[in-house]
Amino acid sequence: MSSVITRRRFFRYCQLTAAALGLDAAGLGLLRKALANPNAPTVVWLQGSSCTGCSISLLNLISDRIGEPASVEAVAAEAVNLVFHPTLMATAGEDAVASLLEAQKAGGYVLVVEGAVPLAFGGRACIAYSWRGREVTFQEVVQECAARAAKIVSVGTCAAFGGIPAAGANPTQAVGVQTLTGRPVINVSGCPANPDWVVWVIVQLLLGKTIQLDENSRPIALYAAKFDGSSAPAILHDKCPRNPGLHGVPIARQFGEDGHCLEQLGCRGPFTRARCEAAWNGIAGAVPPQPHAAHWCIGVNAPCHGCVEKEFPGPKSFYEPYSG
Amino acid sequence: MPVLTAAIDPVTRIEGHLKVEVKVETVRGVQQVVDAFATGTLFRGFEKILEQRDPRDATILTSRICGVCPTSHAMASVLVLDQVCGVGGDTPARTASRLLRNLVHGACYLESHILHFYFLSLPDYVSALPVAPWLPGWRAGNRLDSATASRLRDHFRTAIAMRRNAHEMGAIFGGRLPHTPAFIPGGFTAVASAEQRDLFSKYLEELIQFIGNVYIPDVELVASVFDEYLLLGRGYGNLLAFGAFELDNSESPALLFRQGRRRNDSDEAEPLDLSQITEQVRYSWYADADDDLNPAVGETRPENPKGKAYSWLKAPRYSGVPYECGPLARMIVNGDYRGGVSVMDRHRARAQEALKLALAMRDWLSELPLNTGAYTPCTVPVQGTAVGLTEAPRGALGHWLAVQERKIARYQVVTPTCWTISPRDSQGQRGPLEEALIGIPVDNIDQPIEVLRVIHSVDPCLDCATHVIRAEAGRKVFTLGPMPGK
The missing domain is CATH 4.10.480.10 (Cytochrome-c3 hydrogenase, C-terminal domain)
Known part of the structure; x- marks a missing residue:
């Protein structure tokens, strides 16, 4: 992990002194790729039929525990390579989609889904993006991304179980990610999801640990344990x-x-x-x-x-x- | 000259799903936007989800319309429920309720304004942090020297903590943010202690320092370096505010942010008449039978595909006229802001409003009755109707409720983003954002960052309101994917 931090600090130095080093944004982008640590897993964060509250909740992250990311900046700078997050990412439009498609092509990433997946209107109740003039539904994107993900994490009750969009008459036929994909999913439910719980899951995945799940695919350690890990x-x-x-x-x-x-x-x-x-x-x-x-x-x-x-x-x- | 089309989909660094298409042409030697279409691409049907529920549940459910302005929806819904339940009187409980609601709502404003400038907007002017997801980004130019850029980057890091602290502050009385459960019909659940008040004050004073010494100067700096944006992105210049933050317990309380509207051809704010508000749906994916209805009798019957419709957003109009809302509208209607209407005026007004509100919160905290229950017992009547108006950080928000047999018979939500990002209305008039994009110079059609700057200045929140805008048949230069059934 220390090499990750060192490399990223080196990159930060280059970034801060970019003018002196004669580096433009494109050059810095190439440098970042060259320095990317193979141990920092790629994370793709998709938002569907959601309120963005789980992302906002993630920004509320704070920790003083050794070995844990202290804030969202530390998560992005030191723990993962967050290549796609619509609320946070600097780039937009097809350039943003390109980052997603590149990750998808490489496979093996952690897919985080925030929000339910609406099936009504042929999925057109939620369009994720346009690519080469075609509007792509969130339903399609989740299915495609899930197929090539190493792990799938549903953040929040909407992604986990359908949540509020699926309530009452369920006007958009919203479903959770597991229901849609039929694949193994780690559900971090909550409306919103607690940021500590989300980061806990990411840390476990980084460490390569197996996460024990309850009958609703939620980590037992998060929903039925104390903060010191005891039951x-x-x-x-x-x-x-x-x-x-x-x-x-x-x-x-x-x-x-x-x-x-x-x-x-x-x-x-x-x-x-x-x-x-x-x-x-x-x-x-x-x-x-x-x-x-x-x-x-x-x-x-x-x-x-x-x-x-x-x-x-x-x-x-x-x-x-x-x-x- | 050829007409080029750029589609930005997704528009990132907003809440929710937005697609914006611009037609770009060289006019008088300047490559610029000549037409624009804003498309909200998410429909959740909250109004439908609420039908037949216990009306009191509306607060809990409508908070979840938006993770960035949950307390604004909570506020609109408790106001509508207080009214329908007949909650009133000038009592210590009402004072405690009013102030606790204001303080937690205010905390979310500060959170949202700081989030908006640093997280959502600043990367349009300078690269934020040298890691994904803040890299790569569209070229923002090199107008800021490296020392200044590095200082802004440090401030971005401080803003990460300050934004979070604003939510921690609100959670002292709100229990949790986003999605506090503390707003209830009849009042507020928390009973404030001296210890809580002092902790709130500690957070608030730090935020006041940050807003005054860092946020406002940063906005001024960006506005001075990118000063052409003081002239760009004006749009219609019609401004509207529902008003927010009650200052007394009366039936028609004074408001910190007054209600009113200002037409582009006038210097005077005029009063609002709610009966003049209608929602038009010709270009929205809702049944045409529901066109041009006042929200009090509004319906939400989705229909997709539908003719020329291109948006999940309805188009609210006041006397048939498009209005922009948000901090600039509030500050101008209130007489607190003397500038014009532009991209940078919106950022400036937002930052100045953050300070105005934070200072008012200091007063509210000193007035807050301690160890006093903030609840007035109330019951839902068999039937009734009411309107709850407030302001979300990004503008005017209204909830319209009709109760029958103690259940929700009709719930209509008109959000600020519906006003500002609306599609064309039934007369074919562009929405305010679409209009604001006309004439924006575009240097690089592949990375139209100038368009992004205009979009971000109005702080779109498509979670609250999603419209899709589609060009009129025959005028389209950009072909969208085929609609099912077409």
Whole structure:
């Protein structure tokens, strides 16, 4: 890994002093390719019927743990070769598509999919790009990219299970990536997906480790373990600090009551498996006064909506007691 | 001279799926855009997904329309639900609710504006970071000396942290961002403590410093080096704002960003009459029977393929006229911005608005009642209708709700991107972005970065609103793939 960083720092030096070295953008591009470390896997990040929230969530990444990327910059600079990401990439149009097609041709990349795949209107509810004048549907792109990927990671509940686009009457016949492709997929569900969970999966793939999955193809280590890796109750309610049975916390009868159990207000914690507790928008597990103390929904008296589950959002009211 | 066509698909560094086609011709010795078509390429049908649900669920579901402005949708939906449920009164709970909503919504504004300038726009002017996905990029020219470019790159790195911190700040009361569950009909779930307030303040003061000392100067620098963009990308010059950030608990509260519109031929902001808003669908993939309806009675019946339609976006018009919305519209309607309408004016107004809002957030934080529940009990009526208007970071946002038998009978969402990126309307008038592209000089047809600069200046969010725009038959120079059934 150190050689990756050294090479990339060298490249950064060249980039910063490009004028002095007489390098233009094209020259720098060639240099970057020459310096690309074979150990840095190519990652292709596709967005379909999504809200971009999982990408935004990835940008919220922060870590102070040794050996982990500390921010999204470190992910891109030191961990992976993120050749295609529509929200972030500098290039556009056919040049952007060319990066994708080049990766596709080489094969063996990690395919990350954000968003569901709509099948209605012959797939035309979502066009991924145009190539040589032809509009290519997201459905086609996912199928083609999945066929040549080393690993497929569905980021967020839409890509994993269909999510909100597939709710109700499912007006666009949206499906998750596994349903579409029939291939093995690692589902990192959540609406949005937690950035630590996404990067955890990438790190495991970098290390060549096998990821144990639950019956919904989610990593057991992410949805049923503590942050130190030891096992924990899978059900959120069973580890909730507001669990009345375990901690004697009163049950809230209406909103605005601070610190109470939210089960009567529609909390789906008893039916949700995740390690959400103090894991959002900060350093997972850090609590005040630690810097970047993390947060979670229940911490602000908001019921869990079960957004990591296959059943999310489902037809039932979020405001009535939930029975699965 | 030959007419060339460039299609940018995907337009990257936006939210969602957008394709823009431009026709380029040499006129009076300058190669420039002579026609433009903006095409939103995603349809999710949120309005359909919401039908027959518990109306209170609208907040949770519509937040997921957009990962960049989730709290704006949450805000529009709690406003519409408060109204339909009759939530009102001047109570401590209402004050706490109003301020907590404003603070978390405000945090998302700061996040979005910083994201927009550094992540989405800056790579149009200077290469951001020397790794994929920021390399390779289209040639941005060499106008910035290497020291300046390197300083901007450092600021880009700082912006990565600042954008993230803005979300961390919002999550103190919001629990999580994007997609906070804390906005509820009747109020807000969090009960603020002194410790939370102080932590929020710490983040906010750092952001105020960043906006004032780094973000605004960076925008000014780019605007001065690329000063031709103070004259480019004007478009129609019609500006519209629904208004946002309530300042009191009354039924018609004062707003930090006032409501109004300004026509291109006037210096005065005029009031809005919502009944003048209609959505036109001749060029959109929705049933023609739904053309020119006010959102209160609007329908969303997808029809693809359909005649000349080329977009999943409807074309909202005010009295039949296209309007642009966003920070520049807000700042001009408010009398806070004296410049013109152009690519760089949009960036400047956005940056200045970030500071204005951040300073208002400082006041709201000092007014925030501590240890006070922010919820007013409310129930959904058997039937009712209401409108919830607010502003997303990229412009005017409205949710229209009709309740029957305590369920959602109709939900219509009109987003800022529908206004700004709209396709041609039923009269054939271009959408505001399409119009803004006319006359833009294009140096290299293979990498029309000038077009990208105009597109990014309006901060498109196609997750919120997706239209596809297709040229009229016979005027097309660029052949799209065959539509199914055609």
